[in-house]
Amino acid sequence: MRFRAAVLRSCESPFAVEDVVLNTAPAPGEILVEIVGSGMCRTDLAVRRSAGRTPLPAVLGHEGTGVVVAAGGGPDTAVGVGDHVVLSFDSCGDCLSCRGAAPAYCDSFASLNLFGGREEDTPRLTDAAGGAVASRWFGQSSFAEYALVPARNAVRVDTALPLELLGPLGCGALTGAGAVLNTFRAGPGDTLVVLGAGAVGLTAVMAATAAGVRSVAVDRHPGRLELAERFGAIPLPAATSGLAERIRRHTDGGAQYALDTTASAPLINDALRALRPTGTLGLVARLHTALPLEPGTLDRGRSIRHICEGDAVPELLIPRLIGLWQAGRFPFDQLIRTYPLADINEAERDCDAGRVIKPVLLPERRDR
Numbered sequence: 001m002r003f004r005a006a007v008l009r010s011c012e013s014p015f016a017v018e019d020v021v022l023n024t025a026p027a028p029g030e031i032l033v034e035i036v037g038s039g040m041c042r043t044d045l046a047v048r049r050s051a052g053r054t055p056l057p058a059v060l061g062h063e064g065t066g067v068v069v070a071a072g073g074g075p076d077t078a079v080g081v082g083d084h085v086v087l088s089f090d091s092c093g094d095c096l097s098c099r100g101a102a103p104a105y106c107d108s109f110a111s112l113n114l115f116g117g118r119e120e121d122t123p124r125l126t127d128a129a130g131g132a133v134a135s136r137w138f139g140q141s142s143f144a145e146y147a148l149v150p151a152r153n154a155v156r157v158d159t160a161l162p163l164e165l166l167g168p169l170g171c172g173a174l175t176g177a178g179a180v181l182n183t184f185r186a187g188p189g190d191t192l193v194v195l196g197a198g199a200v201g202l203t204a205v206m207a208a209t210a211a212g213v214r215s216v217a218v219d220r221h222p223g224r225l226e227l228a229e230r231f232g233a234i235p236l237p238a239a240t241s242g243l244a245e246r247i248r249r250h251t252d253g254g255a256q257y258a259l260d261t262t263a264s265a266p267l268i269n270d271a272l273r274a275l276r277p278t279g280t281l282g283l284v285a286r287l288h289t290a291l292p293l294e295p296g297t298l299d300r301g302r303s304i305r306h307i308c309e310g311d312a313v314p315e316l317l318i319p320r321l322i323g324l325w326q327a328g329r330f331p332f333d334q335l336i337r338t339y340p341l342a343d344i345n346e347a348e349r350d351c352d353a354g355r356v357i358k359p360v361l362l363p364e365r366r367d368r
């Protein structure tokens with residue numbers, strides 16, 4: 001089967017939208033999905049700095065949505081042909097974390113999602129010249145017209161929903177909202193500070209507002225602070241001194257929760273200083289250097305922890321977020337700008353320059 005896909009050949013090259021060939025039908029437990037939309041997430045772009053650990057050439061994309069066009073069957077295939085699905089991250093289903101309903105902490109998370117995925121004897125996906133193309137990025141590689149994915153990672157949704165917009169629920173929005181609703185379990189009376197008002201930070205703000213949590217958003221970009229304010233946060237510019245003090249002033253003396261999406265050590269220390277006793281800081285951004293903690297920042301019962309994929313079980317959190325969106329309380333679609341898949345490089349440039357919060361790439365519709 002031949003179709004168009006955006007192939008990344010090296011860390012330096014632009015994406016090339018070209019013909020690829022899928023050499024296999026779905027195996028038991030797998031489905032073939034005709035992609036209708038795929039969000040672009042920071043992790044897709046971070047491959048360029050991954051020091052070669054992610055195999056290239058590859059098709060990236062891990063916020064895909066689409067329609068199931070073939071299914072390989074198997075005992076626990078809950079989705080079938082014609083179903084509309086949101087694709088989320090991959091997990092093994094068998095390790096202690098997966099069996100404990102914590103698939104984001106799957107023992108094989110890094111290998112399955114970031115570093116090449118499940119073993120294959122012959123390449124499933126090849127380019128027009130027959131060269132292997134890695135096709136298991138987050139189990140889905142959805143910057144393409146089709147994706148062959150484990151059915152385990154697909155969440156069935158109502159066919160009446162605007163499927164092309166739902167992709168960010170599979171990673172970015174799942175991460176931001178999940179941190180607030182799952183990890184912190186924040187509720188009315190709680191306070192939250194969010195560092196970085198990108199897709200993850202802004203969906204955290206939306207979830208906080210939906211849950212009755214007062215939030216403060218910190219960012220350098222006035223446009224992003226305006227958005228944060230629209231979604232219910234108190235906006236605070238990052239580039240001024242006394243940040244911790246100003247956060248405390250807006251959170252009755254200290255925030256119960258802080259969510260960092262920036263990996264900036266100075267901001268993280270400010271956030272810790274702004275926490276009330278027993279407050280928790282969650283880290284979602286990958287740290288590239290050691291994190292020096294200033295003395296006293298963890299005193300008085302404060303804690304710091306990493307959060308992966310919003311601690312989500314996608315089959316539980318994605319329908320919940322759709323319900324909040326339908327009720328007008330989780331307007332994640334306002335962060336989206338759509339691009340034809342052919343314009344993926346423009347989407348990346350706009351993302352890097354901060355001109356768009358959440359690009360969603362749409363493959364051309366073709367008559368089948």
Ligand SMILES: [Zn+2]
Pocket residue numbers: 091092093094095096097098099103105106107108
């Ligand atoms: Zn696992």
Ligand SMILES: [Zn+2]
Pocket residue numbers: 041042043044062171172
């Ligand atoms: Zn992501």
